[in-house]
Amino acid sequence: MEPRPLVNTIKVLHLEDSILDHQMTCRALEKAGVQFTAIRVETLDAFGAELRNCAFDIVLADYRLPGFTALDAWNQMAHRQAECPFVILSGTIGEAAAVAAIHQGISDYLHKDELPKLARVVWRTLDVHRTRQAKRQAHKDLEQSEQRLAEFAAHLQSTIESERASIAREIHDDIGGSLAAVKLDIGWISRRTDDADIQSHLKSANDMLQHAIGASQRIMMSLQPEILDQGLLAALQWLAHGFERRTNIETRLTNSSSLLLLPKPVKLTAFRTTQEALTNISKYAQCSVVRIDVSDAGGVLTLEIADNGVGITEGAMDKPQSMGLRGLRERAKTVGGWLDISTSAARGTAITLTVPLDANQGYSKEDT
Template sequence: MPEHTDKRLVRILHLEDSRVDHALVKFALQRSQMNCQLTLVDTLDDFRRELASGQHDLVLADYHLPGFTGMDAWEQAHQNGIDIPFVILSGAIGETAAVDAMHRGVSDYLLKDSMNRLSHVIERALEVSETRRAKARADAELADSRRRLAELAEHLQTSIEQERADIAREIHDDIGGALAAVKLDLSWVARRTVEADMRQHMDTALEMLQHALGASQRIMMNLRPPILDQGLVAAVQWLGTSFEQRTGLRVHVRRSSEQMDVPRDVQLVAYRTAQEALTNVAKHAHASAVEIDLSDREGVLTLEVSDNGRGMSADALRKAKSFGLLGLKERAEKVNGWLDVSSSGRGTSVILSVPLGGSGTPSNHQEDPHDQGDFV
């Protein structure tokens, strides 16, 4: 074949038992000025050997060959995991066979009496194949990027939790201890003060100091909730109660049982999900009441935090800076769970679902007197 240096060389493996038809293919491609190199084989053994060499860009195969068909050759390539454009060139393939070949993954087919279109069919098959390979590479790169991003997110979450624990420990050991000591000293001075003005100042200082102690304890609980040692139910109930006291919003906590056998990492994910959802309620919802439903029925831990506020628009849910929700979704995925957020004009619901893998205990539902009726 004549070579044209301004065009890419296309190496074609031609599976054909007729030397005349092979010569016609060479002539047709020569007339179209395609820069190509043809290698002729006429047996499956030769076809497999040449295909395994990896030296070819495209297979051009006759359909009817002695003892086998072009589709048999296609199956050989497919079974060996060789991704190469495959074009059937036949004198009479039949519509049914042609449709079947295309469904099974053959790039294209062409009748031998349309040989003038051969170069176009080959170029199109090569372009489609390259596009598919480029997409596969892009998909692989995207999957790798997502994997590395998930690993980074997991590392960041672990680092954040460790940093929170360190800060909570410092607050408890240093700030908390210092405030408690100052309170004792002020109380000692206040008991020995007889002047009214001085006593009033001491009482005010003690009141502010008590407020600082309460704030430090609340910050410690938010940073590293030791109440999780008492179980997820107790932690969520404490979270709802403290949120109600802090914001004045009515909070109603429902649970399927008093104790739930939930792994520690899942407990932390559920706790942080409830914490973030309540934070969003306080910031954005303009709600008057919140419901928290916690269940471990049917081997799935489900946490739902819903409010009766103004809701969120679809754009707000999709906005690029919704890092809180994105972080919750990443946390859920790390424990093989998922997070759903739904919203309307009547409020927003954040739902976390995590399969417990048989670790959850059967739920014998026990109604608490405080669970009856409306929000409390």
């Protein structure tokens, strides 16, 4: 299938010391119906000057010229980072030299006795060049999109944490204060009556109130984990003990690090990852043992939450609704880390958070 001729006029820079060969080249393109303009140069200085002064669509270059070769011109163009297809058009280049030139980045080559094929080579070369440019632009656009997504995820996580802190303060100041006042009133009434029936109701009310106070404290701690101020290890111990108490699932925490004194964003990411993983385990894992391993060996924080449950199906992980795991992955990226998930029906599920601590400039032994 013949390539479709180009509609727009193409700008050709022809590196050729023979006027006759230049004229023959132009006639070959004209005969094939290529619309073009051509500028001929025959020295490296003139070649460089034209590259500076004008943007060309393609370079056609003789291989051997007085004092230099086409590869010298190619290297000069590459040094200038000029993105332009470069085709060697020569009667003296051998097969081995042509292949070596292609390996160096030359777009294509053609012997001068094959000029009837020149238009086809030009069309094909320009088509490949446009395709590569489109791929590079698509890759650049994808990188920019991923960067914007990462920035949005970081902003979203920051907003969520801010809202959580605000709700926790409201619970503490409003609900917590009201519950404490009711508790005092119940105690005041209890001290002023000996009626057994009233005492029984007061005790029941006090028990329910104590349960509400405990629930509000757990909610506040979950929303704004002040225990992180005591370090990541203390926070993970609090999560593990609370999870085991609520679910009766054996929960083991092992620590192979020194002090785990980390930047607050890293500690919060590790805490939220563990919190979300334990929530998913309680809902879906059907397991009997949970293991939490944490280490900062080698300047890398590694946190693994594993269970011996039924595992997660690949379809379940890919569901659009599984925002929890996606959110954890995005949160990990905000601190320069990543999240890995391994799962099988035989071994259960392991969620591993990895964060290189040298990517977090705030990492220090003093940061608690």
